[in-house]
Amino acid sequence: MSQGVPGVPPPKSVLDALSRTSSDPTTCGYVPNAGELSLRKAIADEMKFRYGDDADIMPEDIALTAGCNLAFFSVATTLADAGDEMIIPIPWYFNHEMTLTTLNIKPVILPTRPEDAFMPSPERCERLITPKTKAIVLVTPNNPTGAVYPPSLISAFADLARKYKIALVIDETYRDFITSGPPHHLFSSSAPVRHRLGLVCASPSFISHLNTALDSIQICAPRPPQRALAPLLPSLRTFIRETADAVAHRHTLFREVLPKRWCIASQGGYYAFVRHPFVGISASKVCQRLAEELGVVCLPAEFFGPKHNESVQQEPERWVRFSVANVNDEKVKLVCKRLAESETAFGWSIDPKA
Amino acid sequence: MSQGVPGVPPPKSVLDALSRTSSDPTTCGYVPNAGELSLRKAIADEMKFRYGDDADIMPEDIALTAGCNLAFFSVATTLADAGDEMIIPIPWYFNHEMTLTTLNIKPVILPTRPEDAFMPSPERCERLITPKTKAIVLVTPNNPTGAVYPPSLISAFADLARKYKIALVIDETYRDFITSGPPHHLFSSSAPVRHRLGLVCASPSFISHLNTALDSIQICAPRPPQRALAPLLPSLRTFIRETADAVAHRHTLFREVLPKRWCIASQGGYYAFVRHPFVGISASKVCQRLAEELGVVCLPAEFFGPKHNESVQQEPERWVRFSVANVNDEKVKLVCKRLAESETAFGWSIDPKA
Structure with missing residues (x-):
């Protein structure tokens, strides 16, 4: 994703x-x-x-x-x-x-x-x-x-x-x-x-x-x-509309099956922007372990802004982009199952406010 | 051309x-x-x-x-x-x-x-x-x-x-x-x-x-x-070679039928660079009359360099680019016939050294 x-x-x-x-x-x-x-x-x-x-x-x-x-x-x-x-x-x-x-x-x-x-x-x-x-x-x-x-x-x-x-x-x-x-x-x-x-x-x-x-x-x-x-x-209007409806349905499904400690701030078009639940851990680290250990590929927020000076930053970025429109319904469910697994598998503490 | x-x-x-x-x-x-x-x-x-x-x-x-x-x-x-x-x-x-x-x-x-x-x-x-x-x-x-x-x-x-x-x-x-x-x-x-x-x-x-x-x-x-x-x-080598041979032949033809007062300085690939014979007349003016009065379209050298300060320039540019590869043999002959006509039709004096 x-x-x-x-x-x-x-x-x-x-x-x-x-x-x-x-x-x-x-x-x-x-x-x-x-x-x-x-x-x-x-x-x-x-x-x-x-x-x-x-x-x-x-x-x-x-x-x-x-x-x-x-x-x-x-x-x-x-x-x-x-x-x-x-x-x-x-x-x-x-x-x-x-x-x-x-x-x-x-x-x-x-x-x-x-x-x-x-x-x-x-x-x-x-x-x-x-x-x-x-x-x-x-x-x-x-x-x-x-x-x-x-x-x-x-x-x-x-x-x-x-x-x-x-x-x-x-x-x-x-x-x-x-x-x-x-x-x-x-x-x-x-x-x-x-x-x-x-x-x-x-x-x-x-x-x-x-x-x-x-x-x-x-x-x-x-x-x-x-x-x-x-x-x-x-003649392509129907195809475009059907594709858009299918993607909208997938966004709804993603919202429904996403583990409750993962928080969606915005969602639409191709993407959803999601805050992961791990306290004090950067999105880059979370995305790397998701890819290497659970086979889920998504992009950390750090990719979408200027390079931060790590020393002055108070709290690491916890936002992750999921390309929801990229995969079918079964994959959406499987990805969300793996995200739930990560909460225990990674051994990181979970944000109590999440 | x-x-x-x-x-x-x-x-x-x-x-x-x-x-x-x-x-x-x-x-x-x-x-x-x-x-x-x-x-x-x-x-x-x-x-x-x-x-x-x-x-x-x-x-x-x-x-x-x-x-x-x-x-x-x-x-x-x-x-x-x-x-x-x-x-x-x-x-x-x-x-x-x-x-x-x-x-x-x-x-x-x-x-x-x-x-x-x-x-x-x-x-x-x-x-x-x-x-x-x-x-x-x-x-x-x-x-x-x-x-x-x-x-x-x-x-x-x-x-x-x-x-x-x-x-x-x-x-x-x-x-x-x-x-x-x-x-x-x-x-x-x-x-x-x-x-x-x-x-x-x-x-x-x-x-x-x-x-x-x-x-x-x-x-x-x-x-x-x-x-x-x-x-x-x-498999395209033969096609490329035949096209190149046809263009080379057209360059030879152009050199043979070009009126003798028009002087080729360089020739190859797609183009020939030719000095027109009219004393004190810019290539732009010659190209404009060739297009409007004789139906021959070619480009003046002024198009291929920085804008000149007309007031300081001693002699106008007399070079013209002909896109020789663009046309067939009959057109090459026809164009050269029109160039010959232009020498009398335009009423400009001809460079005695040309």
């Missing part, structure tokens, strides 16, 4: 279409950096389906990249120069920090707390804004905590970004695991802020600068998948 | 394999950043075929990227920090300059001259090396000039790089258009310098750092093409 790697392959209709477009000689040439217009149109339509009919999204707002990581990389290089700052909550998605550091953009840390279910605070964020701040970067549903930010919280961050004329970058890689209403209302015609990541969705003027950045990095994204997906998106 | 876009689709065996691997659900997961081991092995073997049996190339020397541009981007970010310098000859491949500027690496210009057939001079290069220099970047066969650097020249640059303990980066995107012997001998066991670009070929210790850089940019390159190509490389 460590990496976030989908275990479900794409539907047969997608695989068949990939087979056709990959062997079509006309897909061997370049495509404009922003991608095939047919797919950009289809994505704009799907986003209206997802965010509501008042979502004001056009094909000109969309740029396609070879993976979400390259989307964030190209957005970062478009928004900021070396020496500028971007605010990112911790626990962070480590690739965001790696990208900013590669580009000599300073990641400014916005701490989040378990008692807030790891929701970031717009008020605390405002205090971190300086003349060098170019963007606030959010991930929802979050990696690693699984926290799903409510539309009202996202609106508050959009207001903050507008007030200081900085960008709000939202990484929505796990968006389709949200089974309730629209993830937020930033795309409605009345809301002038609209930046979305995965593919990149932003204003045409931003996309034009992004194109320049992409031209320096990847030139165009692979073309056959673009041609394959363009006509299929609406 | 402007862009360098291959007009020949891949052979049917490649398209068929792409069709198979693209629809295989097992190719939907991540692959290690450096790429499928099967393809890296096959590439190491092909490089031995190309560079000679004494070429000391292992799969561990190879990293695969989504396109050559991303290869150069990841190499640049691995070798240098913001504020460092890399030496690049002009005329340059503009994407190299764009990448360096994006990463705040200073491109230090090494001029090349038509009277040297646009070959860069190791002696001039040495004078540009400073404590901040991290690499010398060469392109051979060159874009835009078409110049094919002889193995002895490449060896001299390798010696220079070794002397100053800096990297020699060679972009060999157009390598397979060389129909004579090995492009150079840097990979022979006795030569300790071995960096190659396209994919990236370098020492395992360099590849390990490159992996870290790739992890911040693209994570892994698309997997189906890797699986498709792995078993096919040796």
Whole structure:
């Protein structure tokens, strides 16, 4: 339960279409950096389906990249120069920090707390804004905590970004695991802020600068998948919804079978963020013994933030990320059984408050 | 004859394999950043075929990227920090300059001259090396000039790089258009310098750092093409050789039918670099009229170097890049016929020395 790697392959209709477009000689040439217009149109339509009919999204707002990581990389290089700052909550998605550091953009840390279910605070964020701040970067549903930010919280961050004329970058890689209403209302015609990541969705003027950045990095994204997906998106809604329902069910199961001394602070999308019950023991040590002695692989919170100075830290981090969506129901039960075993097997004292 | 876009689709065996691997659900997961081991092995073997049996190339020397541009981007970010310098000859491949500027690496210009057939001079290069220099970047066969650097020249640059303990980066995107012997001998066991670009070929210790850089940019390159190509490389040698022979024939034809007042300084790979015959007229103006009035599209030398200060420049650049490999024999003849027409149609005076 460590990496976030989908275990479900794409539907047969997608695989068949990939087979056709990959062997079509006309897909061997370049495509404009922003991608095939047919797919950009289809994505704009799907986003209206997802965010509501008042979502004001056009094909000109969309740029396609070879993976979400390259989307964030190209957005970062478009928004900021070396020496500028971007605010990112911790626990962070480590690739965001790696990208900013590669580009000599300073990641400014916005701490989040378990008692807030790891929701970031717009008020605390405002205090971190300086003349060098170019963007606030959010991930929802979050990696690693699984926290799903409510539309009202996202609106508050959009207001903050507008007030200081900085960008709000939202990484929505796990968006389709949200089974309730629209993830937020930033795309409605009345809301002038609209930046979305995965593919990149932003204003045409931003996309034009992004194109320049992409031209320096990847030139165009692979073309056959673009041609394959363009006509299929609406037909995939059922598959997406069924997958999301299955993952939601697994989160419920995980909550039910998790031993009662292991505490979930936040849960959603692909992940759950869980406090282990061992007093004074770091999550890294717990994860190492879980892997070596009980065959359970999960990631400690230390992986998702800056290196701590062990000597000044009062109490070790006790948070662990479980990639709940990665495994089937039987594995969820087995993992929880092993966690219960660890409480006696490890011989460490248990937090009486847990 | 402007862009360098291959007009020949891949052979049917490649398209068929792409069709198979693209629809295989097992190719939907991540692959290690450096790429499928099967393809890296096959590439190491092909490089031995190309560079000679004494070429000391292992799969561990190879990293695969989504396109050559991303290869150069990841190499640049691995070798240098913001504020460092890399030496690049002009005329340059503009994407190299764009990448360096994006990463705040200073491109230090090494001029090349038509009277040297646009070959860069190791002696001039040495004078540009400073404590901040991290690499010398060469392109051979060159874009835009078409110049094919002889193995002895490449060896001299390798010696220079070794002397100053800096990297020699060679972009060999157009390598397979060389129909004579090995492009150079840097990979022979006795030569300790071995960096190659396209994919990236370098020492395992360099590849390990490159992996870290790739992890911040693209994570892994698309997997189906890797699986498709792995078993096919040796079977493609004939196709590659036939394509190279056809391009070489087209270069010969271009040289034969080009009007005698248009002067070729260098020619090879995809391109020929040609001086137009109009006195005191910039290549930009000539290219614009060729496109608008005669339907011939080619690129002026100004595109391949830093912006000039027009007021201080003595004589305008008269060099034009023709993408000779882009068109068929009939088009080559037609283009040359139009160039001949332009000499009278444009009403500009002709250089008596041309």
